[in-house]
Every structure is written in C-alpha cells, then in structure tokens.
Amino acid sequence: MAKVLVVTSGKGGVGKTTSTAALGAALAQAGEKVVVVDFDVGLRNLDLIMGAERRVVFDLINVVQGVAKLSQALIRDKRLENLWLLPASQTRDKDALTDEGVGRVIDELRSKFDWVLCDSPAGIERGATLAMRYADEAVIVTNPEVSSVRDSDRIIGMLDSKTVKAEKNEQVKKHILITRYDSGRAARGEMLNIDDILEILATPLLGIIPESQDVLKASNVGSPVTLNNAASSPARAYTDAARRLMGEAVNMTVPVERKGFMERLLGRRAA
C-alpha cells in the first residue's frame, strides 16, 4: 500500500527540500521504491538538490495538463535505481495546478511506488495546500525558533482541516522533524529545546537533525545528504527518521557533530 507523505513547514528556508531529498534517498536505500515530487512550481529546487537539474525535460505541470505522460516526466536517480524525481515547472506558476489534476497524478504515482514524497512550497497558499491535499502522512519541518514553531502550528491546523483525509473525518498522521538543532545552544538556554517544541505543537517527533556543514556540502554537489556522506551526523539522523517512517522503533538520539581539533579550537567563534 503506497503512502503519500508531504514535507511541509509554512515557513521558508527551514529545510523542506533538503529533508525531502534526504528522507527519500534514505527510504530508497532501505529498499523502498520512492518518488520525490517537487510542488514548488516556479521556484523548483528539488532537482538541484538531487543533482538532476540537467535531466529535466517534462515536469509536474506537463503531466497534470496531459501534455506529457507520467513516465516521460519521471527522472530516475543515477545512484539509486529505486529512487525517482518528478520535478516542478520553472516557468509556469502555481495556478497551472488544479486540485483534480494533482489528484489524478497522485493516484497514478500511488500505483507505481511505495512512497510518494511531496516537497511543499513555503507559505499557506495554493501550492502548499495542493501539496498536502492528498497526503496520508505529513512531516512538519521545524527549526528551534519562534517564527518557525508558530508557522508549524498553523500548518498543523491546515493538515487537520484542508486535506482529503480531514474531510473524510480521518487524520493525516503528523510528525515533527526538527532541523538545524544545536544541542549546545539548547543546553545553554539560547535555543528552544526539543521538549518545549513538542509540548507546544503537541505532535510526535520523527527526528532531530543537527545543524551541520555536511548539509551544505551535500547540496553543493547535488546529492541527498544520506547519500553524500552516510556517516555524517545529519545523514545518520535522517536515516533513523526514515526507519521510523517505515514503522521501526529506533531510539531517539541527537547525533553529535564530530569536530576535528582545529574546528574545536576555532568553531565557536566561526559559528
């Protein structure tokens, strides 16, 4: 039974696209057949993070409008044969997406994949509501920072009211994914800690992704962080999160950055 999972947040720049790519790759590494779908029409970036930007021919809009077949628009990952990308359009705007058209594409993806991961655009407008519309589950990406937590709360309210599941009186299964977490700063009382965020949002935790240079390094070279450096702290955290999505019980730890001597010496001030 295929699962449709939306990666959303309300606020921009918190790590939706990074998380979609990393979770998608981690699920594929675990043997699942996965497609990651970019809903950020007009500002696509998932292709770039996945390293497939030069292979885009057709996109989600073309498929929704019947200009291209789904099989023509899907791009197979070069590293993992069971990982696919459905890119967004760069030239069209979000009004080209229709509720009914998106529903049809999602249905077709359900029949072909184990996981359909929808990378939502920021905001609460049409693009974001369509990305979550057909979801069974939702990953709400949250930074330990007041505006991000507030927007996550708003998005949780929308997941509970504007999705097909909600309209059928069912629940979208929601997970909080905390990204850019710095356990040192949280311990010093400079950053909201995990328990505060979970208590405020009253939603279970999927994982804690530490702030790390490996995330930027991976995006620089166009590789999901779980593929680029599987031993890095964010990769381990994303891999654990993916296993939890698959229903495994994995102990919740905050993976720590392993810092070299020089980084230790200089890191505090540089950060």
Next chain:
Amino acid sequence: MSMNLLRLLSRRPASAPVARERLQILLQHERGLRGQPDLLGVLREEILAVVSRHVTLDPDKVVVRLDRGESVSTLEVDIEVPNGFDKRIRAAG
C-alpha cells in the same frame, strides 16, 4: 559549562524560556481563532446594520478593533456620526 558561567557572571537570563512563553500565549489565541469566521468582519457588519437603522452612516467611517490581552480583551468600536443625524431620525420616523 563556560557559557553557563559567563551568563551567571553577566546576569543575562536565558532567552529560550522567554521564547517558549511567548509562543504558548500566542498560539493559544491563534488556535482559538482558527476555523471561526472572521470575527471582526462579522462584528463590523452587524454593528453597522443596527446603527444604520437609526442613523445614516458612511460604512467607511466605522472602525472595529480588537485587542487581545492575556486575561482581558478590549473591543473598540469607533463610529463617525455626521452632525444633525437626529433630524434625519425625526424625518424618517
């Protein structure tokens, strides 16, 4: 450790508890508003309708404001009434 000591010396309180408290108060209000029709819009329309029965009003001169406090909120209604409105009532009546 060293940072805790520094904070102790500089007597600067941690900011995370402030963030937590602000969020809790804010989200309590915002969740209460969710799913309801636009309260201010409804109030404005209904107040306008009641007052218009007696006085001729310019709808643009009716301002409804709500200020949400922690335990008490205030509703401010500001209606600009043209001079001589009472004559109109007598004429109408």
